[in-house]
Amino acid sequence: MSIVTSRPALRWAVPVAVLLAVVGGGAAARTLTASADPSLPARTAAQLLADLQTARLDGVSGTVVQQADLGLPPLPGLGQGSSDLQSLVSGSHTMRVWYAGPDKARLALLGTLGETDVIRDGRDVWTWDSQQNTATHSVLPAADPSAQKPPVSPDGLPKTPQEAANAALAAIDPSTEVRTSGSARVAGRPAYELTLTPRDTTSLVGRVSLAIDAERRVPLRVQVYPAGSDSTAIEVRFTQVSFARPDPAQFRFAPPPGARVREQAAARTDRPAPAELPEPTVVGKGWTSVVMAKLPAQSPSSSDGTGFSVDRLPAVSGAWGSGHLVTSKLFSVLITDDGRVLAGAVRPERLYEAAATH
Template sequence: MKVLKSRPALRWLVPAAAAVVVIGGGAAAGTIVANADPALPERSAAQLLVDVQNAKVDGLSGTIVQTADLGLPALPGITGGSGASPDLMKLVAGSNTARVWYAGEDKVRLAVLGALGETDVIRNGSDVWVWRSSGGSATHYRIPAGKGEHEQQKPALGVPTTPKEAADAALAAIDPTTAVSTTGAAKVAGRDAYELVLAPKDTASLVGQVRLAIDAEKHIPLGVDVYAKGANAPAVRIAFQQVSFAVPDAEQFTFNPPPGTKVETPSESELRDKQKQAAEELQREAGKAEAEAPEGTKVVGKGWASVFVAKLPTGDQEAGAGLKQLTTVAGALPQVNGTWGSGRLLQSALFSALLTDDGRILVGAVAPEKLYEAAAQK
């Protein structure tokens, strides 16, 4: 929704409501065998954390498959109905496939295979291409000399698309509310791996545990599973289905636009302007998000059991369009009420969301009762 673009604080609603998507994704059933025993030497959780932080490979290529089954009801424009997006439906209840090639920080290619076509992001030295087959369009960027070498790389599509990105997101969440341990060795894409387990200490969280499969030799994450409390199968998974640590051929990073492709090539000044705008936006969100947040925005609770609360904006055209879409979705949800008021409830295996009739939205990886408690704190 466009309303999220103009209200930085409201962007928290998306990762909070889809926390499992941000942390995980999936591999085809059977690629992770939790009880396999490749007779690996014992390693503690602390040792595995150090291994991941120090991991470095010269190259790799492979196929990554994401699966999710959040148990969501049919929602207009999301998981059901004529207006539903096929790619979004697969993100919350289905699978997605991507290919990845890596030969160093300046030679990377990611190809995401969607329901309506393929999207490729390719970096080859100072050249960066973004190609979308569905629209027959490509954008060619030139990275100015001295830029990009030491900048932290972000997920190309805004959400984790590789096990490493998903694992980084999970590891970043480690704090005193998280128990860290290990479990039996695993097999992922035919390779021996250790399992690092992150679990909420607060029993109020719907998340049971997050399991990271760490390659026994290369020490990089091969897969991430997110389990709901009490579940025997992951609700969300992202993992390599096939992986090779041979350095890919240089031709994998050479892109030649197919005939008829509309190519956009921003000038260096346009690229600098875009980088400046992106930097300014990040700065605003980091330093001024709280000041720009709508009145009533807050976080109730701590850690895995925290609940994000926001009062939806009103009064401008852009917000009105977004709220209309949200209202359409909410109309398909069951109505609930209590001493806190009344509203509509969305439940899944890993999170709950409450849209109140007085214009608030509450999201958390908790049972509805926790949302109701937070809603009562007006």
């Protein structure tokens, strides 16, 4: 069962985007942390986990500020202030979010010169780039629209505290120490703090801290710390939040005059499904597990369509073969020349070991 299905309170953000947000320092951060931590009735870690499982949301809207400091090299044109969804892999970004049910959701990434919106209204999904004055429209299949998600960026980073909490809570098992860690005030609201710490000290993740709204029992902030560091690598926080159901007008979109509109054909349900890629293999358990999958049928060194080539990544080799490596503060990714990709919150040596034995 997916973490989203088993924890309904975390489900609202998923229709907006797949896959961390916080005030990126400065006066706003000082304002948010200036007030004293609230005094709240005591709750155990088990009670807080139960709260997350049983909380319900009819609607929510607010401002989310996301910061990622993964130690990755800067990407051309995707720095701070960009409205490109792929820019979320680094720097600080501000987003507005709205949710009124599984088929009504919207996310707007605000940039210096424009914004990018992903909007779902029933079966209609729009992606709008104001800087390029372009819109993409698709209609979800009628068979099961609630199971579908709109197009999202490939970065895989969560864009709301709920999405970040999904990933963290999915890792809870005997390999994780769960404890309460006091209280906090986030977006002006009192919150309990819950800390998840990997018991396996070889993981690149040191700990994950969740701030859970004391009244609504939903995450307001998620912070991810690398092993051995007191500075966050990923942080997602509401800076303003309302739990009132948003106006339906927020989910209606019409391209402005002169905009370029591309209609994206929906997959027909009366056609045989194409052959699927094999399911990824998971090597190991807990925080040091490695996910291994086969790449699509093209050369691993080819361009991804944006002008980026895997060949530009550092080359590595060993008894397992040869390939290219991506490293960051929280994860490592190995792309082998024989068409495999291995990833995990582990050091490269763990990926080499998995590549050699599987």
